[in-house]
Each structure stands twice: as C-alpha cells, then as structure tokens.
Amino acid sequence: MHGALPSKAEYDAWVHEITYHTFVHENVKGFMEGFRYDAHPMGMLMASVGALSTFYPDAGNISDADNRHMQIVRMIAKMPTLGAWSFRNAQGKPFIYPDNDLSYTANFLSMLFKMSEQKYEADERLVKALDVLFILHADHEQNCSTNAVRSVGSSQVDPYSAVSAGVGALYGPLHGGANEAVLKMLRRIGSKENIPAFIQGVKDGNERLMGFGHRVYKNFDPRATIIKKACDDVFEVTGVNPLLEIAKELEKIALEDEYFISRKLYPNVDFYSGLIYEAFQFPPEMFTVLFAIGRTPGWLAQWSELVQDKEQKIARPKQIYTGERRLNFVPASERWA
C-alpha cells in the first residue's frame, strides 16, 4: 500500500485497523442470505463487494487520502467475512461472525469452519500455509482482473465497484480456474503408470499439461517452489492427498523431458495450490474466492496508485473498425416486409 515495509508502530496500527473492520453491516448478512442454496460463492462475493459501495456512499470521494485509506482498510478486512459467508451459504450453515482475537487468516478459518465450539482455533501450520498462499497471490502485474480493476477505477468510481469488477474477471475459468483444471487432470491420469501415455498425448498436441507454463516466467515460477513447501506442511496435518504422488511424478518426468525443457515449461503457482485447497476440504468453487481474498490488497494498491496518477485518464482502448466499408441503411419496414 505504501511502497515500503512498515515500522513496528505502522505495522501494529495496520493490524489493529484491519482487525477491527472485519464486521459488515447486518443488512449485508440479510442480503447474502437471499442467495439460492446453490449460489456460486464467487458470484456471491462479487455481488456483496459491489453492494458495499451502497453502505459506504462516502467511498466515492476518491480524491481524499484519508477516505481512500478507510475504504482500503474496510475492504481488506471484510473480504474474508464475505468469502467465508459465501462458503457457508452453500452448506446451509449459519454465518459465523468474525473473532477479532484471531489473526487475519485464523479468523477466516474460524468463519469458515466453526460450528458449536466456543472458539475455533485452527492448526497453526494450516494458518501459516494459507497465509503464505494469500501473500503469494497478492499482486501479479497487469493480469486480467487487475486490468479490470484499473479500467473500471479509471472512471473514478468508488473502489468497491472497481474491485467487484476484478472479482468478476477472476471468476472466469481462464484466469482463476487453472488449479481446478490441474486437479481434474490428475484425477483423469489416475495413477503413476498412466503418466507416460499422458505426457505423450501432451507432446502430440492433444492436450496441455495444466499447471505448467507461464506467459512471463520462462525459467521457473518462484511461487511454485514456495507452494510446494507449503504443500508438505499442510499434508503433515491433513494426511497426504493421493494425487500428490501423481503430481510429483508428473513434475519429475516433465522436467526431464526435452519437449518441456526446450519450451521452457515449468510448474506454475497453480500446479500445487489446488492440492492444498483440497486438503483444507474447500470445494473447487471456493478456489477463486481464496484467490480473490489474497489478491484484494494488490488490486487496491494498484487502484490507489491509479487514482493518484496525474497522467491517468479514463480507460478507452482504441477501436479499429474491420467490418464492411459501405453499408446502406434499410428501414425495418422494408427489411421485414
């Protein structure tokens, strides 16, 4: 947010602010209860983030620095609440209020999984792993959703509306959906013996090795190395997902294969993240919600930079007309006669 790491006092103030803005207006709860039992949690998140703009009409005052700060804090603080409630809706379970004694991620896990216990305290290793995943997803240049936030934000609308556009972009399978595709692929492969035939199919151009390759990272995806470590930590708590063995073997074989080496294809962040999310027992529809929570600080940092940029104008890509040069207008009465 500020372009530099915080001093201790700044850090403490930040944690305090984020922790004490986790609650949402009670009417937001009523609004979210109105969704169907089978509503996709990402659709619920997108709608409820957008709805926050009506609860904070002052958020439109984007030229005021204190005001911007307030909305940024609110949004980062409330995303886990909205995300967790979107999850609980599909399960028919009551929404759990935030527990401000807990850390950002521990509180999120409490709102997701708490039932009748007085206090939900997740295993520290799980909290740490999810924290790491949030940090790894925080920002990643001008990807589709960040570009959506910037484009919508360039109209000088409030940040809730801009971020809900980012959530919408992330909802699409080409953006947030690759880790789910990895799980489907691993299930389809089924066992280690089937890997060589699968790799051959990829090399023959019949399909892609999901979770491999990246538009920018052509050596390796630095996030993948960290995620692999988080994977081991999570499975220590939850027990190993049998798909992990297939994933590791697949990675090993692909990294030694000329096809992948020559094309500079390495595991990316999505290769292992789906396995971790599954170990937490998140259904695949929740994967992008987790991504959105982690990406929110990045979207807001980009938005904050954008609205302070003196050269920034409203987004307006140039359109080049490629249709017919001459088209005569024929009135409907003649066309439909």
Ligand SMILES: CC(C)(COP(=O)(O)OP(=O)(O)OC[C@H]1O[C@@H](n2cnc3c(N)ncnc32)[C@H](O)[C@@H]1OP(=O)(O)O)[C@@H](O)C(=O)NCCC(=O)NCCS
């Ligand atoms: C991420 C991705 C879209 C980047 O694509 P890109 O930068 O446009 O790379 P290209 O599509 O130009 O691929 C370059 C070459 O590698 C091949 N290739 C790229 N990714 C591949 C993959 N995952 N499996 C097999 N071959 C792959 C292409 O077929 C192409 O081969 P060619 O030169 O013989 O035609 C692509 O690697 C991909 O589809 N990966 C799988 C999906 C995924 O994991 N997405 C999450 C990204 S974080």
